[in-house]
Each structure stands twice: as structure tokens, then as C-alpha cells.
């Protein structure tokens with residue numbers, strides 16, 4: 402049991418580094434769950450509290466837009482301000498759940514570099530006012546572009562983020578499947594070398610970025626976004642180990658010098674997850690599974706109470722249906738679905754009971 406502790410709430414800067422190191426040293430990883438509004442953020446924090454696990458909350462660009470509301474006509478502004486609103490929500494409330502929360506934004510490809518830069522403008526304002534960053538980390542995913550462009554842009558953005566005590570997640574190699582319209586064609590069953598991150602590329606990233614600031618690497622080892630039919634995902638976690646070994650031997654570091662991230666984890670075998678975590682994975686993204694976990698109990702409730710979604714009062718016997726169609730009734734069922742699903746995720750990742758938050 403580690404005696405390293407942090408105050409409950411959103412962790413950034415040194416606190417974030419401490420949390421990442423505690424997970425790697427403790428042999429567990431944190432679930433990183435995509436959220437789209439207060440219901441999903443609160444459910445994720447409640448799930449973490451129930452599991453006594455620390456947690457990573459992340460928003461995609463369209464998740465952030467949805468958070469701000471579809472009614473805002475300027476979609477770009479909504480993507481920025483929705484992200485700000487979500488982070489402020491977590492800064493206000495996370496401490497009351499008694500666990501540590503990392504606030505992060507998910508995939509941003511080349512077209513979304515302006516989104517990252519606009520969030521950093523907001524982050525700089527927040528830092529000036531509160532002396533800490535708004536977000537713990539952002540992801541810049543230029544894995545679809547040539548590696549030299551990918552890394553030089555990551556270096557440029559990380560220079561700016563390091564001044565705010567923030568961390569950058571980069572991607573090397575291409576995660577298969579589609580995530581929020583960003584991703585690549587999944588070449589089913591192909592032995593595609595692009596699906597497997599090359600250790601030499603990881604070393605090049607380390608050489609350039611490590612002197613600038615804190616960063617993590619989403620590496621591809623056969624993982625895919627979304628859930629496909631069983632057998633399509635052929636995970637090869639040893640690819641992660643090869644990258645760690647190359648950096649370790651080149652730079653004479655300790656074990657697992659890289660902070661690794663596992664994308665496309667929905668539906669993975671537990672043994673492969675455990676193996677990946679042993680090679681320095683501290684974060685596993687979970688999106689698709691929690692979407693279904695929210696919607697499934699809502700669908701069941703509607704199926705069981707169809708009249709309550711057609712009439713306020715039963716036209717035949719006059720039964721009032723208010724307590725069924727009150728949105729809190731079924732939104733809570735969706736929240737409970739997420740909470741139950743994330744208990745399994747915390748179990749799989751070994752983070753259950755491992756929160757380092759102490760009041």
C-alpha cells in the first residue's frame with residue numbers, strides 16, 4: 402500500500418505526475434471515460450467513488466460541443482466553451498466525491514489544432530487567475546500525418562502546455578476503427594504495420610519531447626476503436642514492451658520510462674489488458690462500452706413503461722405517469738448503468754480500492 406496521497410479533486414501538474422507514477426508503480430491503470438454532459442460526468446465520479454479508484458474524465462471535441470449545447474450556432478466556440486464548462490464543473494464538484502480526477506480532452510487531429518490552441522488560451526486565463534491549469538492534459542493525435550510533422554507540432558504545443566504545468570498525450574501508429582469521426586479505416590484481419598507502433602518512432606518522440614515537458618504516448622498494438630465481432634482484435638502488448646526497452650537502454654532510465662495509453666480498449670481480453678498495464682500503461686480509454694451501459698437500462702425502462710412515454714395520464718384508467726416520465730427517473734437509470742459498468746473496468750485495470758486521495 403502506497404503512502405503517497407493527494408487531496409481529492411481535479412489533479413494537475415505535480416499532482417498529475419504523482420498519480421501517473423503511483424499507477425505505474427502500483428501495477429494498475431486508470432479508466433479514462435468519455436463524457437458528454439453533467440449526467441455522465443457525475444456518474445463517472447460516483448462510479449470512481451464507489452470503486453475507491455481515481456479516474457480520468459475526457460471529452461472529445463463533439464462531446465464538448467454537446468456539453469455546451471447544440472443550440473449554440475458557432476460550433477467551434479461551443480467546442481471550446483463546452484470543454485471549459487465541463488472542466489469547471491469538475492473543479493467545483495470532484496472533491497466532494499473524495500477521489501482524484503484527471504481532466505483531459507480526447508483525439509484532436511490536424512484540423513482540430515485550432516481547438517487545442519483555443520482551449521490553451523482559456524487555460525492560460527484560468528492559470529493566471531487560479532495558479533493551476535484548467536485541464537490536466539490534452540491529446541494531440543497527428544498519427545495520420547507524417548511523423549516529422551506529428552512530432553514537431555507536438556513539441557510546439559507542449560512548449561506552451563509545459564508553462565501551464567500540463568501534460569500532452571500524443572499518438573504514434575494508428576488506432577483502427579472510428580472514434581467520433583476521427584480514426585482510420587480498419588483493415589480487417591490485415592497484418593498492417595501501421596496498426597503496430599514502431600519502437601524507433603517512440604524513441605524519436607522521447608528524444609524530442611522529454612526535454613520539453615510531461616507527455617504520454619497512445620501506442621497501437623492491434624487495438625481498435627469501437628466494438629467489432631469477437632476475434633477481430635488481436636492485441637500484441639509486447640510491442641509496448643519493445644518501445645519501453647529501447648528508450649530505457651538508449652537513455653539509461655529505470656523500468657518503463659514511457660507513460661503509455663491504451664485506446665480502443667472496449668471488449669479487450671482481461672489477460673491482454675493486464676499484460677499491457679505491466680508494460681507501463683497507466684490509462685485505458687473506455688467510451689463505447691459506457692455509451693451502451695447508459696442507454697441499455699433507459700431502453701429497458703421505456704419498453705416496460707410504454708404508456709408513460711405516450712400519455713401524461715392513462716387515457717383508459719386515468720393513472721398519472723409523472724413519476725415515470727420525469728427525466729430524472731430514466732437519466733438516473735442511465736447513470737446507474739455507467740456506475741455498474743465502471744466497477745468492472747476498475748476491476749479489470751486493478752484500480753479498484755487504489756485511490757490515493759485522502760482528505
Ligand SMILES: [Zn+2]
Pocket residue numbers: 508576580626664665686
Ligand atoms: Zn482513441
